[in-house]
Amino acid sequence: MGTDMGFRKGFAALLLLLAALPAKAQFRVFACEPEWAALVRELVPEADVTTATTYLQDPHYIEARPSLIAAVRRADIAVCTGASLEAGWLPMLLQRASNPAIQPGRPGLFFAADHARLHAPHDHVDRSMGDVHPEGNPHVHLAPDELPEIAGALAKRLTELEPEAAAAILGRYIRWRGDWNRLRAQWQESGEALEGQSVVVQHSSFSYLLRWLGVETAVDLEPKPGMPPSASHLSRLLTEPLLKEAAAILIASHQDRQPAEWLAERTGLPVIVVPGTVTGKAPADSLGGLITTIVSRLETTVSGASDGVL
Ligand SMILES: [Zn+2]
Incomplete structure (x- = not known):
């Protein structure tokens, strides 16, 4: 009996000790x-x-x-x-x-x-x-x-x-x-229709993906990397021969749409606005889903065709 009591007391003390120990902190x-x-x-x-x-x-x-x-x-x-x-x-x-x-x-x-x-x-x-x-x-x-x-x-x-x-x-x-x-492999397949096309950009946000897809940058709405588009720069772009080759204007959700819309009005180019990074919403809630979204939007707008896979 005494031993049993002792055991119970010891066990209770152990439980108390465990409860007092902090749980493993979350990473x-x-x-x-x-x-x-x-x-x-x-x-x-x-x-x-x-x-x-x-x-x-x-x-x-x-x-x-x-x-x-x-x-x-x-x-x-x-x-x-x-x-x-x-x-x-x-x-x-x-x-x-x-x-x-x-x-x-x-x-x-x-x-x-x-x-x-x-x-x-x-x-x-x-x-x-x-x-x-x-x-x-x-x-x-x-x-x-x-x-x-x-x-x-x-x-x-x-x-x-x-x-x-x-x-x-x-x-x-x-x-x-x-x-x-x-x-x-899917992006590569979808990108075949995009190869050799060119787009107008605003900043180098999408450069790696565009280059990987074989899409050229016609002109940049920024006069210098990191500098916001200015009226004089935009006017100058209208005379830029490379602009005639462009199939669309690609900007990120966080960027001011006005410069892109200004140019779109004067050139008839479609404006594509896509998230520049992952959002909280599927399918752009992961990096893979984000790239799939961007490639799909480019493909639909630039090549005018979507195979429905993306
Ligand atoms: Zn940057």
């Missing part, structure tokens, strides 16, 4: 842009992810709000584009959050652009100064051939930070990679 992620939040969720669905920007915002220019500083402070990893895309706001966030795990050179700060071959190393210019980003075009999330490399590096980094979840993360990466390869 917390700070993503600079929605595309990386979506990729993290594919690899670690249970992660608590805070995203600094939405597809309706220009990722080059956001405010270092107190809520974002707090999110960086409590995060286990920050996943960003890098290549100076966030140069205007991320350094300040990192400094104010002063999270020792999330600092340049630490495993807690992951830059996608570090794992990609960047195009056009000298044509990405900041709006305020027109200064050159020597790393190249950072809008690499729409590069079908670079994403597997980036996702692989991210998966590896996540397993280093969450070793107990390593097998699950790698398993999900392998599945993601298979899905991506299948989608890439």
Whole structure:
């Protein structure tokens, strides 16, 4: 009896102790842009992810709000584009959050652009100064051939930070990679109708995908990369011979539609507005779905045909 009582007391004490122990903290992620939040969720669905920007915002220019500083402070990893895309706001966030795990050179700060071959190393210019980003075009999330490399590096980094979840993360990466390869083959097939076409753009947001599809950039509504379209630049574009070759004007949801509409009125070109990054809504709620959406819209408008697959 005494022994039994002792056992019960001990057992009750053990239960109390277990209840008092904090549960394993949820893995917390700070993503600079929605595309990386979506990729993290594919690899670690249970992660608590805070995203600094939405597809309706220009990722080059956001405010270092107190809520974002707090999110960086409590995060286990920050996943960003890098290549100076966030140069205007991320350094300040990192400094104010002063999270020792999330600092340049630490495993807690992951830059996608570090794992990609960047195009056009000298044509990405900041709006305020027109200064050159020597790393190249950072809008690499729409590069079908670079994403597997980036996702692989991210998966590896996540397993280093969450070793107990390593097998699950790698398993999900392998599945993601298979899905991506299948989608890439579909884009390639749909893109055949687009090859050799050209479009008017506003900024280099879609450059990687257009180049991959073999679609030329006729002209850019921006006078210089990162500078908003001006009236004088738009007037000058009307006399640009390459404009005659263009099949459409392609802009992102976060961009001002007025310059595109101004040009459309004078040229009769259709305007295609697509999200520049993943949205909260299917099918553009994943990177693969986003690219499928963009390719499909281009195909429908530019080649005037859709095979109904996308
Ligand atoms: Zn840019």
